[in-house]
Amino acid sequence: MSKTLQATVLNRILRRPTFIDATRSRSQLRKLHLAPPYLLDDYIPRYHLISAADAARKRSQAYAHLRECNLCPRLCGVNRYEKTGTCLIGAETVKVNTIAPHFGEEPCLQGHNGSGSVFFSGCNLRCVFCQNYDIAHQRNGFDLTPEELAQWYMKLQDVGHVHNINLVTPEHVVPQVALSILHARELGLQLPIVYNTSSFDSLESLELLDGLVDIYLPDFKVWKPETGRRLLKADNYADTAMESIKAMYKQVGDLRFTADGIAKKGVLIRHLVMPGKEDEGRDIVRWLAENVSKDVMIHIMEQYFPRAHVGKSKRGGKVSRVIEPGGVQASAEAEEKVRYEDINRPVSLDEVAGVRKAAEDAGLWRFIEAAKHGGFNI
Numbered sequence: 001m002s003k004t005l006q007a008t009v010l011n012r013i014l015r016r017p018t019f020i021d022a023t024r025s026r027s028q029l030r031k032l033h034l035a036p037p038y039l040l041d042d043y044i045p046r047y048h049l050i051s052a053a054d055a056a057r058k059r060s061q062a063y064a065h066l067r068e069c070n071l072c073p074r075l076c077g078v079n080r081y082e083k084t085g086t087c088l089i090g091a092e093t094v095k096v097n098t099i100a101p102h103f104g105e106e107p108c109l110q111g112h113n114g115s116g117s118v119f120f121s122g123c124n125l126r127c128v129f130c131q132n133y134d135i136a137h138q139r140n141g142f143d144l145t146p147e148e149l150a151q152w153y154m155k156l157q158d159v160g161h162v163h164n165i166n167l168v169t170p171e172h173v174v175p176q177v178a179l180s181i182l183h184a185r186e187l188g189l190q191l192p193i194v195y196n197t198s199s200f201d202s203l204e205s206l207e208l209l210d211g212l213v214d215i216y217l218p219d220f221k222v223w224k225p226e227t228g229r230r231l232l233k234a235d236n237y238a239d240t241a242m243e244s245i246k247a248m249y250k251q252v253g254d255l256r257f258t259a260d261g262i263a264k265k266g267v268l269i270r271h272l273v274m275p276g277k278e279d280e281g282r283d284i285v286r287w288l289a290e291n292v293s294k295d296v297m298i299h300i301m302e303q304y305f306p307r308a309h310v311g312k313s314k315r316g317g318k319v320s321r322v323i324e325p326g327g328v329q330a331s332a333e334a335e336e337k338v339r340y341e342d343i344n345r346p347v348s349l350d351e352v353a354g355v356r357k358a359a360e361d362a363g364l365w366r367f368i369e370a371a372k373h374g375g376f377n378i
Contacts, residue, residue: 038256043214043264045192046252047185050211055182061208062175066091071174071205072124073240087122087172088139094173095121097134097141099152101160106299106368108255108263109164109194109215116156116191117166118149124172125200126233127221128340129274133308136169146179153184157191163262164215166194174205181212192264195248199241200234206247215255215263216248219270220288223280231343245269245292255297255366268297268368273352274304275343281355289362298359299368302352310340 050058065071066080076085084090101114109115123136130136144152156162165184170177181193192214199218220241222228228237248267255266269288273281281300288296314337338344356367 047212062178065175089122093143094176095141111163113161115166116162119168128309130308149180150184164192168196201244214265216267223283270299272301278351278354282358285359286362294363297366304347311344
């Protein structure tokens with residue numbers, strides 16, 4: 001580079017403004033080539049930002065929750081050191097089905113190395129169509145104390161080189177999760193924490209998690225009370241989900257990324273479109289746009305398939321499941337005898353497109369998109 005060109009570049013750097021005048025027009029701001037508001041230069045996990053006093057307070061609150069459990073809207077109120085409630089999980093340990101780098105999450109979470117997923121056994125819902133039925137509805141797995149769980153987080157970080165710690169279906173073990181995060185902080189954990197939830201959380205449990213969770217990944221399942229009662233076995237699901245998602249958004253805001261395309265902080269909302277429930281999906285996305293934010297990140301999912309109790313024979317009947325992945329369609333006579341016949345089919349692409357259009361019409365614009373080239377979309 002010539003001396004003349006070097007002097008020109010240096011002069012431009014020295015004349016560059018160090019602050020932005022709030023009175024400038026939008027067109028002027030665009031010319032400054034500012035990074036978008038969703039891009040982070042760097043990120044420090046929230047659990048490293050709380051004080052030692054706040055950490056001690058959260059430990060005390062976690063133990064108190066376990067002595068009189070009010071972690072979900074079922075409000076069992078049991079002392080989990082003595083007996084279990086609806087979730088069937090006690091106080092001193094959690095039951096974990098799988099811990100491993102996972103490549104089935106959104107591209108901004110799984111990246112190239114995977115999301116460090118911890119699949120907890122048990123659940124506070126009883127979804128008849130549960131896509132993780134073998135994990136959530138059955139108490140399969142191994143028991144871990146919060147300290148042992150924290151050591152697994154470290155293995156995921158140091159050996160697996162994952163991008164985050166992804167806690168899957170943790171609503172019923174929030175106190176143990178909080179204790180494990182605080183212990184992992186002392187062990188040297190540096191990864192964002194993802195709280196992967198069905199949205200059936202109490203405000204008390206979300207308050208305990210405030211300052212510990214970086215990314216909330218709530219799944220807003222259904223809208224109508226009768227659908228929640230019939231398919232989720234929960235009386236007040238939608239009302240609870242609305243309260244929970246607003247509380248999550250208040251804590252961490254819109255989803256933000258570092259320059260490598262990996263999400264670090266914020267809310268990413270999922271909605272699994274179900275057969276015949278397109279109208280409920282439309283209501284959900286409209287509510288999100290009007291009551292949370294039009295800038296909220298959303299994943300409209302299409303992978304529903306009949307599982308768990310859907311398609312099984314009605315009690316006393318002789319007809320077994322009529323649809324399985326790769327299976328054949330049963331006869332019309334058999335169809336009449338199965339449980340939850342109305343959702344005993346895969347969702348159609350037209351139904352998914354209908355919910356997506358409703359979201360766009362409502363003003364939502366930040367969607368999780370599949371990679372068109374078939375590889376990683378980061």
